[in-house]
Amino acid sequence: MKILVVGKGGREHALALACSKSQLCTALYAAPGNPGMAKFATCVDISDSDIDALVTFAQENEIDLTVVGPEATLALGIVDAFQAKGLKIFGPTQAATQVESSKDFAKKIMAKYHIPTAAYQTFDQLESAKAYVLEQGAPIVIKEDGLKAGKGVTVAQTVPEALEALEIAFAIPNNKVVIEECLVGFEFSLISLVHNQTVIPLEVAQDHKAVHDGDKGANTGGMGSYSPVKKITPALKQAALDEVICPMVDAMQKEGVPFTGFLYGGLMQTKDGVKTIEFNARFGDPEAEVILPRLESDFVQAMLDVLEDKEVKLQWTNQVSHGVVMASTNYPASSTKGAKITIPEDLNGYVYHMGTKVVDGDLVTDGGRVLMVTNMADTLEEAFEKTYADVERIQCDELFYRHDIGRKDMD
Ligand code: AMP
Ligand code: GLY
Numbered sequence: 001m002k003i004l005v006v007g008k009g010g011r012e013h014a015l016a017l018a019c020s021k022s023q024l025c026t027a028l029y030a031a032p033g034n035p036g037m038a039k040f041a042t043c044v045d046i047s048d049s050d051i052d053a054l055v056t057f058a059q060e061n062e063i064d065l066t067v068v069g070p071e072a073t074l075a076l077g078i079v080d081a082f083q084a085k086g087l088k089i090f091g092p093t094q095a096a097t098q099v100e101s102s103k104d105f106a107k108k109i110m111a112k113y114h115i116p117t118a119a120y121q122t123f124d125q126l127e128s129a130k131a132y133v134l135e136q137g138a139p140i141v142i143k144e145d146g147l148k149a150g151k152g153v154t155v156a157q158t159v160p161e162a163l164e165a166l167e168i169a170f171a172i173p174n175n176k177v178v179i180e181e182c183l184v185g186f187e188f189s190l191i192s193l194v195h196n197q198t199v200i201p202l203e204v205a206q207d208h209k210a211v212h213d214g215d216k217g218a219n220t221g222g223m224g225s226y227s228p229v230k231k232i233t234p235a236l237k238q239a240a241l242d243e244v245i246c247p248m249v250d251a252m253q254k255e256g257v258p259f260t261g262f263l264y265g266g267l268m269q270t271k272d273g274v275k276t277i278e279f280n281a282r283f284g285d286p287e288a289e290v291i292l293p294r295l296e297s298d299f300v301q302a303m304l305d306v307l308e309d310k311e312v313k314l315q316w317t318n319q320v321s322h323g324v325v326m327a328s329t330n331y332p333a334s335s336t337k338g339a340k341i342t343i344p345e346d347l348n349g350y351v352y353h354m355g356t357k358v359v360d361g362d363l364v365t366d367g368g369r370v371l372m373v374t375n376m377a378d379t380l381e382e383a384f385e386k387t388y389a390d391v392e393r394i395q396c397d398e399l400f401y402r403h404d405i406g407r408k409d410m411d
């Protein structure tokens with residue numbers, strides 16, 4: 001089969017690598033791909049937002065299956081465009097992508113179908129939003145509507161912090177804001193392969209969203225992750241499926257927006273049970289880089305079977321997978337470009353490229369999150385040591401990283 005992976009980050013690197021290991025894969029393309037993917041896939045110079053060009057490429061090259069990484073590409077309607085031409089693609093339609101692209105859409109469905117989530121209200125006016133914050137007090141969570149690459153959320157510990165976040169959000173014309181109760185608990189990511197009523201859960205991972213050690217500082221797209229997550233027992237995972245994921249899949253079908261693709265549940269285990277923080281309409285990043293290497297069954301076969309509503313039994317290694325993101329100085333506020341990176345050939349683990357490019361033969365930074373350094377081992381502690389030993393050997397003047405990825409699950 002000829003397979004096309006759309007996107008250029010670490011998640012797409014992991015999706016493509018998993019596809020490349022499939023018995024079914026005879027040719028693998030990435031659009032636009034990245035220097036890490038270029039080692040095992042053919043990178044084609046088409047932007048992940050140029051839907052017309054992607055359709056034409058898939059038609060001319062007789063692509064049998066397209067797998068989409070970024071939410072922005074899904075929100076542009078790539079799945080609708082491919083399906084209109086009879087091209088097989090694994091991902092949600094533009095309408096179903098709203099589960100991520102509109103916090104308000106997701107919250108309304110959760111409320112209607114009693115899917116556990118934080119209490120909330122939506123506002124389109126600064127003054128009424130401010131009045132609500134003053135009435136509720138802190139801590140409180142401010143979420144801008146729309147796609148924000150993980151950066152549109154402020155978990156405000158004080159009222160002035162919440163009010164400032166509202167000022168910033170409403171400086172954008174026609175912005176909507178969801179204001180939520182602040183949940184306390186243990187966060188985890190549960191991603192499933194979904195088609196109509198078929199839900200095939202993958203292994204659980206934990207992301208680290210805050211930029212600094214100890215979960216301090218601004219929210220990012222994610223600074224590191226590991227899988228499996230010891231604290232999320234099989235019983236807790238099953239509860240998350242029964243109470244959140246399956247009811248949401250069912251609800252979307254009942255609402256006339258059935259979901260196909262990777263449904264990402266950002267969940268929190270609280271003292272009152274599992275609650276939904278958010279849904280995403282695609283694989284997590286940096287979750288893909290630690291979950292997919294643990295999959296021993298054929299990833300491409302799994303997607304094809306799910307598309308045909310077949311039950312799929314996935315096999316996983318018991319090994320623990322751990323990864324640390326190396327990001328540009330000042331991420332998430334800004335990103336540097338063009339700083340030279342040297343990666344030794346003999347690292348313990350595997351390096352995913354999140355934001356790199358090759359200029360005049362040198363690998364250089366090209367974005368906020370730049371690399372994800374990963375390792376597998378029998379224990380989280382061992383994988384942690386191996387990853388950080390690798391991270392310290394990567395040379396670049398413009399990168400920083402968190403030092404405590406996975407620590408919380410080690411006690
Ligand atoms: P989101 O983009 O909705 O996943 O939010 C980013 C991060 O903010 C989450 O991963 C949580 O760490 C935090 N967060 C979001 N909503 C809440 C909430 N209601 N209570 C506590 N923390 C939250
Ligand atoms: N790691 C969080 C996300 O992919 O949204």
